Amino acid sequence: MNAIAQIRRNDQPIYLDYQATTPMDPRVLEAMMPYFTYKFGNPGSRSHSYGWEAEEGVEKARSQVAKLIGADEKEVIFTSGATESNNLAIKGVAEFYKDRRNHIVTTVTEHKCVLDTCRHLEQQGFDVTYLPVQQNGLVDLEQLRAAVTDKTVLVSIMAVNNEIGVIQPLAEIGKICREKGAFFHTDAAQAAGKIALDVEAMNIDLMSISGHKIYGPKGIGALYVRRKPRVRLVAMIVGGGQERGFRSGTLPTPLCVGLGEAAEICMKEMDGEAVRLTKLRDRMLKGLNAKLPEIYVNGDLDRRIPGNLNISFAHVEGESLMMGIKNLSVSSGSACTSASLEPSYVLRALGVEEEMAHTSLRIGLGRFTTEHEVDTAVAELVHHVTKLRQMSPLWEMSQEGIDIKSIEWAAH
Amino acid sequence: MPAAHTYLDHNATSPLRPAALDAMVEALQVGGNPSSVHRVGRTARARVDSARQHVAALIGARSSEVVFTSGGTEANNSALAGAGRRRMLVSAVEHDSVLKASTGMDIMPVQGNGIVDLGVLENSLAASTEPALVSVMFANNETGVLQPIADVVRVAHAAGALVHCDAVQGAGKVPVDFRGLGVDYLSLSAHKLGGPAGVGALVVRSGAPFAPDRLGGGQEANRRAGTENVAGIAGFGVAATEARAGLATAEWRDHLEAALLKIAPAARVHGASADRLPNTTCISMPGVRAETQVMALDLAGICVSAGAACSSGKVTRSAVLLAMGVEPAEAEMALRISFGWNTCFDDIERLIAAWRDLYTRVGHSDIVRARAA
Numbered sequence: 001m002n003a004i005a006q007i008r009r010n011d012q013p014i015y016l017d018y019q020a021t022t023p024m025d026p027r028v029l030e031a032m033m034p035y036f037t038y039k040f041g042n043p044g045s046r047s048h049s050y051g052w053e054a055e056e057g058v059e060k061a062r063s064q065v066a067k068l069i070g071a072d073e074k075e076v077i078f079t080s081g082a083t084e085s086n087n088l089a090i091k092g093v094a095e096f097y098k099d100r101r102n103h104i105v106t107t108v109t110e111h112k113c114v115l116d117t118c119r120h121l122e123q124q125g126f127d128v129t130y131l132p133v134q135q136n137g138l139v140d141l142e143q144l145r146a147a148v149t150d151k152t153v154l155v156s157i158m159a160v161n162n163e164i165g166v167i168q169p170l171a172e173i174g175k176i177c178r179e180k181g182a183f184f185h186t187d188a189a190q191a192a193g194k195i196a197l198d199v200e201a202m203n204i205d206l207m208s209i210s211g212h213k214i215y216g217p218k219g220i221g222a223l224y225v226r227r228k229p230r231v232r233l234v235a236m237i238v239g240g241g242q243e244r245g246f247r248s249g250t251l252p253t254p255l256c257v258g259l260g261e262a263a264e265i266c267m268k269e270m271d272g273e274a275v276r277l278t279k280l281r282d283r284m285l286k287g288l289n290a291k292l293p294e295i296y297v298n299g300d301l302d303r304r305i306p307g308n309l310n311i312s313f314a315h316v317e318g319e320s321l322m323m324g325i326k327n328l329s330v331s332s333g334s335a336c337t338s339a340s341l342e343p344s345y346v347l348r349a350l351g352v353e354e355e356m357a358h359t360s361l362r363i364g365l366g367r368f369t370t371e372h373e374v375d376t377a378v379a380e381l382v383h384h385v386t387k388l389r390q391m392s393p394l395w396e397m398s399q400e401g402i403d404i405k406s407i408e409w410a411a412h
Numbered sequence: 413m414p415a416a417h418t419y420l421d422h423n424a425t426s427p428l429r430p431a432a433l434d435a436m437v438e439a440l441q442v443g444g445n446p447s448s449v450h451r452v453g454r455t456a457r458a459r460v461d462s463a464r465q466h467v468a469a470l471i472g473a474r475s476s477e478v479v480f481t482s483g484g485t486e487a488n489n490s491a492l493a494g495a496g497r498r499r500m501l502v503s504a505v506e507h508d509s510v511l512k513a514s515t516g517m518d519i520m521p522v523q524g525n526g527i528v529d530l531g532v533l534e535n536s537l538a539a540s541t542e543p544a545l546v547s548v549m550f551a552n553n554e555t556g557v558l559q560p561i562a563d564v565v566r567v568a569h570a571a572g573a574l575v576h577c578d579a580v581q582g583a584g585k586v587p588v589d590f591r592g593l594g595v596d597y598l599s600l601s602a603h604k605l606g607g608p609a610g611v612g613a614l615v616v617r618s619g620a621p622f623a624p625d626r627l628g629g630g631q632e633a634n635r636r637a638g639t640e641n642v643a644g645i646a647g648f649g650v651a652a653t654e655a656r657a658g659l660a661t662a663e664w665r666d667h668l669e670a671a672l673l674k675i676a677p678a679a680r681v682h683g684a685s686a687d688r689l690p691n692t693t694c695i696s697m698p699g700v701r702a703e704t705q706v707m708a709l710d711l712a713g714i715c716v717s718a719g720a721a722c723s724s725g726k727v728t729r730s731a732v733l734l735a736m737g738v739e740p741a742e743a744e745m746a747l748r749i750s751f752g753w754n755t756c757f758d759d760i761e762r763l764i765a766a767w768r769d770l771y772t773r774v775g776h777s778d779i780v781r782a783r784a785a
Contacts, residue, residue, distance in 0.1 A: 012452065013450065013451050013452065015443075017448055017453075020447070021444060021448070022443070023443040024441070026441075029440055036608065037433065040428055041425065041715075042425035042609075045424050045425075045717060047703070047716075047718060048706070048717075049715070050715055080483075080610065080638060080641070081482075081638045081641075082638075083626065083639070084626060084638060087625075087628070111629075112628050112629050112630070113627060116628055116637070117627050119627075120627055212445075212639060217440060217644075218639055218640065218641045219640075219641025220610065237486050238485075238509065238513055239507065239509025240485065240507075240508050248489075248509060249483045249485035250485070250601075250609050251610075252610025253609060254609070254610075255608075255641075255644070322449070329450035329452045329453070330450070331448055
């Protein structure tokens, strides 16, 4: 594929971190280029053709995004990214309806920007219920039903987890929310373009989308806001009144166009891509399992997007493994928090032991991943894990049948 | 490609500089999340850090003081919210992203030339002991009038107030010296200086209080969550470097204004007696409403505007001009002409010719008719 030549140069490591960010599809860049150059107008300029041309680009993009999720284009507003969309959806709804309802339900495995926003609202006097998840990473629907009350204004549950790729039962969650009269917001940054989403069928009232997770540009995202029945928000960014007053600021036309094009490509290629990625993922897992005992996949393997694996390699020190596999760009968890050495709170929420959480890798496959790259990555992982285990006294003990948890470590 | 167009609406948005586009395309092709620890992530981080230095250099700030945002509007909003002062004093000619950022703000009047009244500011600050935030823009987006920011800072700091300055229209056109001005917060926008839309920065003086309003992944040293718009930031960095020279178009502006006033002596340049940006002319053509002018000039292949782009869809009278005491009828005739990095002298000559045609055809005859009536 010609695109790969443009995406990856020979000296670059193999990119297996598609949940952190995706390379931009060259077709997206191509669609954006005119809007960087001769179609550079401000879409807010209504008095001349540069402005109209830009507005046309923005509106086409809006409808491309809407189609991806079964929405009407009037329900899509552009933001600077999923973090902003999540902040706006949660704070905006909470703020607007606070006199009537002041309770929010979310889960402990949400992205940090959802959790931080909820914590902030707690300080403002809102009640927040943080639902646990089951061992497979999915929310327990009965627990959810019990948590939603007539004071609940919003249920915010992510569509797909950024670390373990599991897909929450959106339609069921939507149904519960609708029955209870609570709005349903879903952070679909990792889901849009990868799995079929339909705001109508799933009763979704608000949905956050990110450009750079779907082979589009960074710095752009969208928030779907349902019009019927109408969801109202207090805006976070105010000023020129763009985006129907929900989000002021000059629209970055090329970025909007890029998001639109990225959405359209995803929609067209989603089915074939899912089959291809599932095959690659299975190939990787099979390859690793064949050579490495005691590796564990975190999170449900079936209800999961095709392009994600999250594996704990028992008795290997995570940092050493990361240092070893220099030719692979993978991560030990979410990119935002990857500079910290804390074990992933998502894995901890699944009940993964701290040691096992420490040895986990998030492996993200995507549009430009090839079979050859998967095979190279498997060989590299097998080589380094085996080497590190050979040096590990813990591995030796476990092979001798000693239960490591039974050891009482002497303090010194 | 509409090569026949003459674009004189740079205060709405400026075309992207080719070197900025090159940097962006490269960044877009390489990709990477700057928070990722691996090599691709570190490359992206290096791009962001380098751009941060270039943006800091544009305004003489430290790079650690630069917080990238999604644009000037977000920068203004988050400065006003983040300073943590409930009492806010803002000038009457601020951009809507300041004026609407909060409710219950004290609006400081401006004088006839568009400059904020320092005496009023001083008295208003003295009226209460509650710590305040003062927000005054560097240069006005409609008239180009420059505010005496250093004086505003002196008065405000003496009263214990913090100062925010919206420098979106100033930076890259005239020198902006963050340290020299002494402001606590300063807003920038990339697309007003030939960078891409969708990127801006809030410069927060080291030591100034700042509570972010957007929470999440802890990017930008915990001052602005969200994956960085790496390519946009890279483009901003390059544009900032190229824009450091500023615009040397004051002579062209003076030539333009002299020519227009010669055509229509009753025309009026707003803020003429004040120090202004070298690229902006706001002029009322007697007897001709601004929409008529904008449409006629567009047909002649010239892009200008009748005020700020954000609100130019709705035809409303300019709040900026009304605040300067301009009569509503005259405000409705005001046209904004703004040059940029790729404007050439021919563009200005074309505008003068088209303006003359229009005035002779419509304006003059209207006045004649009005006099006859």
